[in-house]
Amino acid sequence: MVTARTSSPHLSQRTPALGLRLLLLASLSILILVVDHRENHLDAVRRAIGATVYPLRVVVDAPVAMWRWIRESGETRNELRLENSRLNAERLLTHARLQRYSALESENARLRAMLEARTQVKDEVRVAGIMSVSANPFRHVLVIDKGQNDGVYDGQAMIDANGVIGQVTETGLFSAQAVLISDPDHALPVEINRNGLRTIAVGTGEFNRLDLPFLPNSADVIEGDLLVTSGLGGAFPAGYPVALVDSVTRIPQEPFAAVSAKPAAKLDQVREIMLIWSIADEDEAETGE
Amino acid sequence: MIAGRASRRLPVIACIAAALMLAIAPMPDWASPFRPDWVTLTLIYWTMILPRTYSIGTAWIVGIVLDVAQGTLLGQHAIALCFVVYITVKFHLQFRVFPVSQMSATVFALLAFYQFILFWINGVAGVTTSANIYWGPVVSGALIWPLLTLFFGGVRVRVGSGH
Numbered sequence: 173m174v175t176a177r178t179s180s181p182h183l184s185q186r187t188p189a190l191g192l193r194l195l196l197l198a199s200l201s202i203l204i205l206v207v208d209h210r211e212n213h214l215d216a217v218r219r220a221i222g223a224t225v226y227p228l229r230v231v232v233d234a235p236v237a238m239w240r241w242i243r244e245s246g247e248t249r250n251e252l253r254l255e256n257s258r259l260n261a262e263r264l265l266t267h268a269r270l271q272r273y274s275a276l277e278s279e280n281a282r283l284r285a286m287l288e289a290r291t292q293v294k295d296e297v298r299v300a301g302i303m304s305v306s307a308n309p310f311r312h313v314l315v316i317d318k319g320q321n322d323g324v325y326d327g328q329a330m331i332d333a334n335g336v337i338g339q340v341t342e343t344g345l346f347s348a349q350a351v352l353i354s355d356p357d358h359a360l361p362v363e364i365n366r367n368g369l370r371t372i373a374v375g376t377g378e379f380n381r382l383d384l385p386f387l388p389n390s391a392d393v394i395e396g397d398l399l400v401t402s403g404l405g406g407a408f409p410a411g412y413p414v415a416l417v418d419s420v421t422r423i424p425q426e427p428f429a430a431v432s433a434k435p436a437a438k439l440d441q442v443r444e445i446m447l448i449w450s451i452a453d454e455d456e457a458e459t460g461e
Numbered sequence: 462m463i464a465g466r467a468s469r470r471l472p473v474i475a476c477i478a479a480a481l482m483l484a485i486a487p488m489p490d491w492a493s494p495f496r497p498d499w500v501t502l503t504l505i506y507w508t509m510i511l512p513r514t515y516s517i518g519t520a521w522i523v524g525i526v527l528d529v530a531q532g533t534l535l536g537q538h539a540i541a542l543c544f545v546v547y548i549t550v551k552f553h554l555q556f557r558v559f560p561v562s563q564m565s566a567t568v569f570a571l572l573a574f575y576q577f578i579l580f581w582i583n584g585v586a587g588v589t590t591s592a593n594i595y596w597g598p599v600v601s602g603a604l605i606w607p608l609l610t611l612f613f614g615g616v617r618v619r620v621g622s623g624h
Contacts, residue, residue, distance in 0.1 A: 232486045306532055310594070
């Protein structure tokens with residue numbers, strides 16, 4: 173009770189000031205919310221605060237990195253030999269495929285030149301590691317360990333070995349934040365590989381499902397169709413696999429069919445991702461000269 | 462005296478930093494819906510114990526940092542934390558004498574209010590997900606509260622009993 177008596181006069185003095193401060197900070201928050209939601213003027217602020225969060229991230233990531241290191245260094249010689257031979261076999265296979273690919277690429281370029289079309293986009297790819305994945309269920313965000321220093325830019329596309337993962341939203345100096353294609357706020361222009369039908373794939377908040385809400389009942393889409401990026405949004409280069417259609421429900425009285433697809437990339441298991449630098453612009457400049 | 466105050470602040474700031482780290486630490490998929498709102502719980506405790514030192518201003522700054530760390534709309538967690546801390550500071554004398562079970566129930570209500578504000582802002586901003594996922598942190602937060610008070614109580618003894 174002693175505490176109550178000593179504190180209560182100070183509390184009653186303080187109460188109006190407290191309410192006033194709540195009012196001030198709440199309205200400031202709402203102002204920031206509106207500005208942040210409508211425009212992207214606050215990117216610089218985010219970047220500045222993000223730099224202060226970076227050490228926290230490093231600390232959080234440390235035990236995971238250490239565990240990985242211990243596991244890797246604890247692997248036996250035999251396991252390493254097995255993995256080595258497996259990787260060697262895989263390398264041979266990919267090399268063989270790559271030979272055909274380069275032949276096809278040059279043929280493609282020649283045919284395009286004959287058609288006087290723009291040179292095919294050539295992409296440069298670099299590997300980045302994942303530092304953390306967002307804890308927030310309504311934001312599928314991950315942080316990668318490459319930033320402005322490595323030439324990462326806002327809107328850059330990210331893939332893994334199987335397909336598109338997402339795109340960079342904010343670049344810090346040494347790290348960057350990226351949004352996954354399964355984020356409920358993310359929409360991705362795609363086309364059906366079989367017939368070139370264009371549509372939009374929208375994230376659902378679940379790692380293994382995308383929605384295609386804008387396909388009419390009459391659309392030519394069947395289960396098992398492969399969706400690839402159409403390149404229309406400008407953010408993603410065309411032709412990367414995105415998802416496989418896994419259910420098509422046509423509802424007679426509705427204008428649109430309920431179509432969902434399963435992402436080709438393993439969004440909840442990625443550890444390393446690849447960043448794509450499209451060098452189409454330079455090509456254009458060269459052809460222009 | 463100033464040096465004494467600084468050394469008293471350090472443990473609390475360390476608690477808040479640890480809570481921020483726990484908020485962005487990776488968790489297995491099945492557990493992540495039940496990740497407690499570590500930052501909210503920490504702020505409720507310390508603003509209840511030391512309302513003169515840690516109050517709405519602290520909550521706002523921590524909220525903004527949390528927004529950046531989690532990539533949510535800037536100001537979302539800040540405003541929610543401000544309201545929760547306002548209630549805590551306003552009623553801190555009552556809260557301090559509550560038995561643990563009653564305080565857990567109060568924390569449940571505070572966390573539900575916190576998640577409601579987040580839900581509301583998400584709704585206005587057009588980020589829609591199922592409403593069920595908002596309940597996980599509320600339940601786990603209220604359940605873990607007694608353990609947290611034990612831990613923070615230990616920290617508080619080290620700090621010296623505040624006022």
